[in-house]
Amino acid sequence: xxxxxxxxxxxxxxxxxxxxxxxxxxxxxxxxxxxxxxxxxxxxxxxxxxxxxxxxxxxxxxxxxxxxxxxxxxxxxxxxxxxxxxxxxxxxxxxxxxxxxxxxxxxxxxxxxxxxxxxxxxxxxxxxxxxxxxxxxxxxxxxxxxxxxxxxxxxxxxxxxxxxxxxxxxxxxxxxxxxxxxxxxxxxxxxxxxxxxxxxxxxxxxxxxxxxxxxxxxxxxxxxxxxxxxxxxxxxxxxxxxxx
Amino acid sequence: xxxxxxxxxxxxxxxxxxxxxxxxxxxxxxxxxxxxxxxxxxxxxxxxxxxxxxxxxxxxxxxxxxxxxxxxxxxxxxxxxxxxxxxxxxxxxxxxxxxxxxxxxxxxxxxxxxxxxxxxxxxxxxxxxxxxxxxxxxxxxxxxxxxxxxxxxxxxxxxxxxxxxxxxxxxxxxxxxxxxxxxxxxxxxxxxxxxxxxxxxxxxxxxxxxxxxxxxxxxxxx
Numbered sequence: 451x452x453x454x455x456x457x458x459x460x461x462x463x464x465x466x467x468x469x470x471x472x473x474x475x476x477x478x479x480x481x482x483x484x485x486x487x488x489x490x491x492x493x494x495x496x497x498x499x500x501x502x503x504x505x506x507x508x509x510x511x512x513x514x515x516x517x518x519x520x521x522x523x524x525x526x527x528x529x530x531x532x533x534x535x536x537x538x539x540x541x542x543x544x545x546x547x548x549x550x551x552x553x554x555x556x557x558x559x560x561x562x563x564x565x566x567x568x569x570x571x572x573x574x575x576x577x578x579x580x581x582x583x584x585x586x587x588x589x590x591x592x593x594x595x596x597x598x599x600x601x602x603x604x605x606x607x608x609x610x611x612x613x614x615x616x617x618x619x620x621x622x623x624x625x626x627x628x629x630x631x632x633x634x635x636x637x638x639x640x641x642x643x644x645x646x647x648x649x650x651x652x653x654x655x656x657x658x659x660x661x662x663x664x665x666x667x668x669x670x671x672x673x674x675x676x677x678x679x680x681x682x683x684x685x686x687x688x689x690x691x692x693x694x
Numbered sequence: 695x696x697x698x699x700x701x702x703x704x705x706x707x708x709x710x711x712x713x714x715x716x717x718x719x720x721x722x723x724x725x726x727x728x729x730x731x732x733x734x735x736x737x738x739x740x741x742x743x744x745x746x747x748x749x750x751x752x753x754x755x756x757x758x759x760x761x762x763x764x765x766x767x768x769x770x771x772x773x774x775x776x777x778x779x780x781x782x783x784x785x786x787x788x789x790x791x792x793x794x795x796x797x798x799x800x801x802x803x804x805x806x807x808x809x810x811x812x813x814x815x816x817x818x819x820x821x822x823x824x825x826x827x828x829x830x831x832x833x834x835x836x837x838x839x840x841x842x843x844x845x846x847x848x849x850x851x852x853x854x855x856x857x858x859x860x861x862x863x864x865x866x867x868x869x870x871x872x873x874x875x876x877x878x879x880x881x882x883x884x885x886x887x888x889x890x891x892x893x894x895x896x897x898x899x900x901x902x903x904x905x906x907x908x909x910x911x912x913x914x915x916x
Contacts, residue, residue: 529913581862588859596849604913605848609859612841612906616863619895623866626891627873 456535459675466672473665480658487651503561505652509659510554514582515617516663517547521589522614525607535671537603538678540610541593542670546663548586554579574625581620585613599678697782698790705794719756719799720806726752727810738815745814746824746875750868752810753803753828754835754861760799761839762856764791765847765911774847778915784908792840792903800832823878823885827892831871834896837903838863844907848914867895 456462488505520543527536558576559569570576592609596602730748731741741748765788768774777787804825811821842860849855874888 529909581865584858584862588862591855591858592845592849595855601914602849605845605910608841608906608910608913609845612863612902615902616866619866620862623869623891626888627869 457533459534459679462535463672463675466668470665470668470672473661473668477658477661477665480654480661484651484654484658487654491651492647500561500564501648503557504648505655507554507557507561508652509656510550510557511579512656513659513663514547514551514554514579516660517543517550518582518586518610518614518617520667521547521610525610525614528603528607529611534600537599538671538674539667540603540606541599542667542674544586544590544593546666546670548583548590550659550663551579551583551586555583574621574627578617578621578624581624582617585617589613697780698786701777701782701787702790702794705791706798709794709798717802719759720802722759723752723756723803723806724810726755727813730814742815742817742820745811745816745820746827746879747872748814749807749810749824749828750831750872750875753800753832754864754868756803757799757832757835757839758857758860760795761836761843761860762846764795764840764843765907766843769847769915774911774915778911784911785904788840788844788907788911789837789900789904792836795840796833796836800828800836803832804829820875820879824875826878827871827874827889830889830896831867831892834867834892834899835864837896837899838867840903840907841910844910845914848910867892867899870895 456465484505488502491502491505493499493501521540524536524540524543527533528540555576558579562571562576563569589606589609592606593602596605727748734740734744765774768777768791778784780787807825807828808821811824816824839856839860841863842856845859846856870888870892873883874885874892877883877888878885
């Protein structure tokens, strides 16, 4: 089935209905496996059981960026091909991405309290994730300010692409800013030295979270199409009631 | 080219003659800087230390002030339709409008900086450094703001939404602007390093801003 065929909402809905149960089942399976492995994974010799927050924190951070990537791809689809499904994909991804980014911030904060002794430090990584979260909220606010979904999609697509250019710059500049203002006093996990006993479950959890995101995204796209149909029907009914 | 020059002159004339242009921006800048000592106390040493940051924040907010009228006013009186249909490319027309906005809003802020530096107990070197970073950095603020102005004009919403969309994008400019000013005053980083990055950010936003703004207007106004 070519991508252009999916521009027909009925075909997309039929495909989504067929794929979604399998995707949900795969998500459940991956979570069962990942959570089981995470449960039996050894505690860190220094951090104790709190290291297990990582199994939620790291996948959330990954999805926060992954969702923006999906939105950028959809934005290209909107601007270049005016693919109707790309509009729906971009709109559905924004709240899910924002939720995962918030989850990353909250779990990071809860992890920081026992480890760093404070809920929040102006660490480069924390700060750039916070900015990413603010940009998600800006995109969602922009979506909500306009009724006509097709026009909103094209305008939001411009903002999404500008954001995609800016996110790496913001990340770089925040890192520069942080190293300038304070020496590396913050405890941080060194990515390369994670023990295999913890790395294994982490990879499984990342896969599980990605599957969860895909399921949620597909379901949200389905809901969005239904919502648009409902809106059209209501408008037609109001039109008929007005006697035109 | 003459069309663009005419557009530039028209925007400048509007900014000077219609109230609320350049003088209001500088006045706002002055008020923001005046408010800070009331909030943190009249400690001159502390003010000198955070002076560059205050001046930069004031410039950021003052720049934001006039942005929501940058394109929206033309949309209201219909001249935006003429600009859209004109033979000159929309990107260049928007760049000319942004240049006019910078000349009427950004440049007066730079000129007012020495006076405000005096109020914040900055020595001449520090004031010069802040003015230099502002002259290099405020065009970036204007051209990034141009994108926000185009987006909100296309949606017929302005005000707070514009600030929410634009301010996160200006974080790098703020970081390197203040960092360059501080580098010139206290070191230890050489002034050139952050200043070059600030200039690079400005040049990049001059390229990206008009294209993104033009795309937003073309896609949004149908």
